[in-house]
Amino acid sequence: MDIKNELNLRAESAEDVVIRFLPDVEGMQSSIFDAMQYSVTAGGKRLRPILMNETFQLFGGEGDVIEPFMAAIELIHTYSLVHDDLPAMDNDMLRRGKPTTHAVYGEAMGVLAGDALLNYAFETALNAYDADVDTVRVTEAMRLLARKAGVFGMIGGQVVDVESEKKQLEMTKEKLDFIYELKTGALIEASMMIGAVLAGATEKQVEIVENVAKKIGLAFQIQDDILDVEGDEATLGKPIGSDERNEKCTFVTFAGIEKSKEEVKRLTDEALEELNSLPQKNEFLNELLNYLVYRDK
Template sequence: MEKQTDQNEAVYREQRENKVLEIEAILEKYLPAKEGYQQIIMEAMEYSLMAGGKRLRPMLMKETFTLFGGEGEIVEPFMAAMEMIHTYSLVHDDLPAMDNDEYRRGRKTTHVVYGEDMGILAGDALLNYAFETACSAFALYPESSERIGKAMGILAKKAGIYGMIGGQVVDVKETGHRIGKDVLDFIYELKTGALIESSMMIGAVLAGASEEEIRIVEQVAARVGLAFQVQDDILDVTSTSEVLGKPIHSDEKNEKTTYVTLMGIEKAGAIVEKESGEAIELLHSLPDENSYLEWLLKELIHREK
């Protein structure tokens, strides 16, 4: 039985490597050509976007799309757009006015390479180009305009003041202050959870899932988002910068309240287990299944880097 589990693990890991390569190809396909007087910003966009990483959000989108029987390439512009939005948030997070980090994914951050001014503009450019990219789906698949429009609404809301940006605002505002679990949950739900929710919901919408199914997917993603962020808190204390590819103890340096500072590593770990268990249980309540998606969710939540 253990040998079979190891074999399955190896198969899933190989699948993930192949899926990351497929996503990289999609990102390259939708990147703007590096030309014109403003060529430097296209270069900075590509440097930021193609810096590697797990490609978690576009992968979750595609796997949820597959879960509900989605076919074709209609999901691809949204996969690229989602990764652009996630990347812009990282570029801005790394700026001197925010976390002031010099390394991301094992290499120099965008503002260190291109300057703070171009770092700001590269983030702005990625955000705007993300919506330009997602909008291209209307022309490519006019027969699916209703689904595309609904997906656009989710993308916009979950990235904005009622989603990721809203969470980041409260995070920045409360840095250096001791906050309670209710405020911390609000930050995590929006700052981290919103884009994971958006990714999985858009995959479901584009595949034609029902309203009830989309609601369940949102709940799955919300729990995954919280578990993912709490695990990030734990790794910030227990891992190394070589393994993570970014500085450790950054939460302590920036005087941020986390689940670890609030309740300790052991209780934080219990939260990860609880939320991930509930996420998988909800996933099983859906009519169809995607064994790779289930493995991916577990792997991302219990990751070591």
């Protein structure tokens, strides 16, 4: 399987889904629609909607109930980047080589575009109630989306990350684990769990999916730290060693590069073993998880 090619095809189709749900750029408030479009189409691997859809397929999910949630999870991921880039946060003017949303539209619109994307994510996900699927499943998916994106999920991780920045001495391994599990992990968990729930997976199966996602999310993040030290600037798309310059305390800081690599391998092996304990199979999902972790950018 040419995983990169397959992944690109799926990324394009996931992007189409997200864009289809976005409001047209018209009317009195057209600038916010424009800022939303800009933020969403400024690139990205669309990993979360792809993981969601592949997990949905794994459990034999059918129909278009998944699409509003694919859009919603990408909108939430996008809003978190838009707010993360704000001057008050990371103060980044570039992301993936393009000017960030606040750099283009100004800081006030950066705040509002993030708010708009978050709110619109829920507005979009609610369309799933129109699909021909048991509303109990949709409600469970809604709850997962809200929980994993919020203070007990992504925002919770973000808060501890922001508090820890520039205070390297105060960072502990416990805090770092918390940040990794919530800031990046929670949306990966939400993606895969929502896919499973909407396809009608059992409670036990959803639990397995949660564990797989947790481990993959963590491995993904540690690999990110390794790449920051070892990666090639051109393929990575950001300056090498930026974590060290930003005094950012990472998994590599605590464990060293070799132990970090071992941890990535252990987590990935365990995740794939758990995934393969299920009778359901999705070859692409297996390849994808493996690729995600061992990617070079």
